Amino acid sequence: MLRLLILMLSLAAPAKAEEIVLGLSRDQVAITATFEGSEILLFGAIKREAPIPDKSELGVIVTVAGPDLPVTVRRKDRRLGIWVNSDEVEVDSAPSFYAVATNAPIGDVLRDVEDLRYRITIPRAIRSVGAGVNDSPAFTQALIRIRAGEELYQVLEGKVDLEDETLFRTAITLPANLTEGEYEARIFLTRNGRVIDEYLTTIPVQKVGLERWLYNLAHENAFLYGLMSLAIAIAAGWGASAAFTMLRR
Numbered sequence: 173m174l175r176l177l178i179l180m181l182s183l184a185a186p187a188k189a190e191e192i193v194l195g196l197s198r199d200q201v202a203i204t205a206t207f208e209g210s211e212i213l214l215f216g217a218i219k220r221e222a223p224i225p226d227k228s229e230l231g232v233i234v235t236v237a238g239p240d241l242p243v244t245v246r247r248k249d250r251r252l253g254i255w256v257n258s259d260e261v262e263v264d265s266a267p268s269f270y271a272v273a274t275n276a277p278i279g280d281v282l283r284d285v286e287d288l289r290y291r292i293t294i295p296r297a298i299r300s301v302g303a304g305v306n307d308s309p310a311f312t313q314a315l316i317r318i319r320a321g322e323e324l325y326q327v328l329e330g331k332v333d334l335e336d337e338t339l340f341r342t343a344i345t346l347p348a349n350l351t352e353g354e355y356e357a358r359i360f361l362t363r364n365g366r367v368i369d370e371y372l373t374t375i376p377v378q379k380v381g382l383e384r385w386l387y388n389l390a391h392e393n394a395f396l397y398g399l400m401s402l403a404i405a406i407a408a409g410w411g412a413s414a415a416f417t418m419l420r421r
């Protein structure tokens with residue numbers, strides 16, 4: 173009887189008027205010795221059960237987020253002629269990489285209350301609940317500024333191509349200094365700034381080949397890794413000395 177009631181309720185529930193159908197140019201990113209960054213193409217279509225609404229603009233927002241990690245942000249002040257750390261804030265959780273792309277200015281396609289609910293923009297994606305410094309927002313902005321300079325945080329307004337309010341595509345560039353882990357891609361559809369549909373998928377970013385072997389060795393057998401590093405350093409030093417001696421002759 174309970175199963176029958178659940179089935180009836182699911183059939184009675186109205187279908188979404190607009191839904192996301194997504195595609196990816198690649199389902200994983202491999203980090204190798206020659207890795208200099210990568211690009212992910214996200215494309216898709218909007219499936220509808222009814223005609224396109226006439227009186228509201230469609231917004232498409234795409235975010236790609238790397239693994240969340242705690243971060244310590246410090247402020248330096250000059251005292252007695254030297255620079256020293258004066259204050260610090262412990263950011264509870266900040267994405268190691270975060271890009272947000274839209275088909276229009278983000279203020280036009282997303283209301284602040286929806287941003288607060290879904291944590292879409294970069295400041296909302298960073299969580300600093302336990303910060304004890306009065307001007308902790310300044311530390312958060314400093315973190316955003318630093319990572320934006322390293323291309324780890326990207327705001328790509330107008331970079332989502334939307335055709336006939338049906339087909340969309342965008343490209344997200346991943347820099348070389350990526351953190352390994354699961355990257356989360358989210359796509360939002362909005363009408364009048366309100367989210368009407370959301371799609372979520374993950375993209376694994378992993379070291380492969382020699383980089384994976386060295387990473388595992390360093391974390392699983394630190395003693396052997398240290399001996400190997402020492403042997404390489406000695407061999408490199410001896411080789412350089414021998415080459416220099418031969419050149420002098």
